[in-house]
Amino acid sequence: MSESQIEGACLCGAVAFHIELPTTACVHCHCTMCQRNHGAGYVTWIALPRGQLAIDAGERELVRYQSSSHGSRSFCGRCGTSLLCESTQRPEEVDIPLANLKGEIDRKPQLHIFFDDRSEWTRIDDELPRLGGATGLETIRT
Amino acid sequence: MTRPAATIRGACLCGGVRFEVARAVGPFELCHCSRCRKASGSAFVAGLGVRADDYRLLAGAELIRRFELPRVERPPPYRTSFCSRCGSPVPDPEADAEWFELPAGLLEDDPGLEPDRHIFVELRAPWFGITDDLPQLTKQQLIALRSGRES
Numbered sequence: 001m002s003e004s005q006i007e008g009a010c011l012c013g014a015v016a017f018h019i020e021l022p023t024t025a026c027v028h029c030h031c032t033m034c035q036r037n038h039g040a041g042y043v044t045w046i047a048l049p050r051g052q053l054a055i056d057a058g059e060r061e062l063v064r065y066q067s068s069s070h071g072s073r074s075f076c077g078r079c080g081t082s083l084l085c086e087s088t089q090r091p092e093e094v095d096i097p098l099a100n101l102k103g104e105i106d107r108k109p110q111l112h113i114f115f116d117d118r119s120e121w122t123r124i125d126d127e128l129p130r131l132g133g134a135t136g137l138e139t140i141r142t
Numbered sequence: 143m144t145r146p147a148a149t150i151r152g153a154c155l156c157g158g159v160r161f162e163v164a165r166a167v168g169p170f171e172l173c174h175c176s177r178c179r180k181a182s183g184s185a186f187v188a189g190l191g192v193r194a195d196d197y198r199l200l201a202g203a204e205l206i207r208r209f210e211l212p213r214v215e216r217p218p219p220y221r222t223s224f225c226s227r228c229g230s231p232v233p234d235p236e237a238d239a240e241w242f243e244l245p246a247g248l249l250e251d252d253p254g255l256e257p258d259r260h261i262f263v264e265l266r267a268p269w270f271g272i273t274d275d276l277p278q279l280t281k282q283q284l285i286a287l288r289s290g291r292e293s
Contacts, residue, residue, distance in 0.1 A: 007186040011180040011222065012209060026269075039231035039245020040184035041172075044270070067155060073229065079209040080224025082183040085187040087276060097183035104268055107228070120252040121170070126274040 008043060008101040011083035015058035017083075019096065019108045023048045026098065031114035037073055037080055041122040044098045044109055045085065053094050070101065113137055152248040154230035159202030163192045163244075166253040170246070172276070174266035176248055177211065181222045182231060182245070184268040189243035190253055194235050197244075206232055246283070 004021045026045040036044040055062075062084070063077040074084040085095040098105070112124065116132035124130075128139040153160045168191045178187035200279065207226040213219035215247030233244035246253065259277040260266075261284045271280060 004186055009180075011177065011211065017197070031157055035247035036153065036291060037228060037230045038182050038184050039247040040182045041186075042189050043184045056171070063229065064228075065156060067228070073155070075229025077207075077226070078182070080207065080222055080229050082229055086253070098269060099179040099183050099185060099267065108269055119247065119249070121256055122244065123257070123274045123276075125275075 003111050004104045006042075006101050006105060008012075008083075010058075010076035010083060010098065010100065012076065012077055012079035014057045014061045014078045014082070015081075015083060017075045018054055018056060019048055019101070020052040020054075021047075021048075023105055023107060024093065026105065026107050026109050028112045028128075029111060029114055030115050030118040031110060033067055034114075035117075035119060037067070038097070041119050042112075045081075045095045046101070046105060047093050047095050050092060050094050053096070053111050146237050148254075150249055150251045150253050152166055152233075152250055154202070154205075154225040154228055154232050154248065156225060156230070157230035158205045158227050159225045159230070159232045160200040161244075162198050162200060164196040166190050166192050167196075167241070168255050169258045170253070170255045171243070172257050173262050174270075175262035176261060176265050177220050178262075179267060181220075185267055188246035188257065190239060190246040190249075190255065194239050195240075197233065197235060199233075202232075208234060219261045220253050220275075221256055235285070276285075 005018050007018045009016045023046045028042050030042040061077050062074045064074045067073045075082045080127045110131040113131045114136035115130040131137045132140045150163045170190045172186045174186045205225050208223045211220040230247045235242040261279050263278040264280045
């Protein structure tokens, strides 16, 4: 595995994959769909061109859930770990939770999106830009 | 259907698994251990403590799938339960549990509690810096806290 490749897997290890750097983005998403699907306050995603993701094992374990008219989320059917988010609005890219990668990637989280949708109990004190509003992607603090 | 004003509702992403809790008692802990990070696909699990008597599963029992990792040190094994349709983690208390933690991101209502502390902070993701001023406990400090000793 070269230095530009990072391995990843679900909790049980049934689904294993690797990505090829560079990524195109790394964001903290506070939308309610991410909260519900991960049971978390917010989810830190990376985005990268589809061709830079390779599933090395367990592809048949992946269960795809159509979470909106344009988006789907895929998880390991054995352990439930969320592994992919795909959108027809960005068909050339795929999103992966940073938590499921084993090594450090080429960037740090860059910004918060859907910040106005954050949970009542989420406290963010960092200096990253915050996007929110009706689309979740409007600048509310730079 | 009316519900008591204080009832806290929750659901998985697809809405197949729905529940409510009469109140949250805490503690409310943000766990940064490697298993929680993977299971949740996020920087930390937000585990909100509730009493089993206060919890009611409203729908979706047949959708809940359970996964247990082989135990590493001592029982109990690491267990995670999820909706088999959408993959969301879901509450799944043991039959004899008096208290358990549920993933706070599932809640549709304000639980009325704020997180108490970060735990397993020595295992946190290298890309995640804790910026709030909540207490940060290592595994050993958490064990000491739970056993009633000074941490």
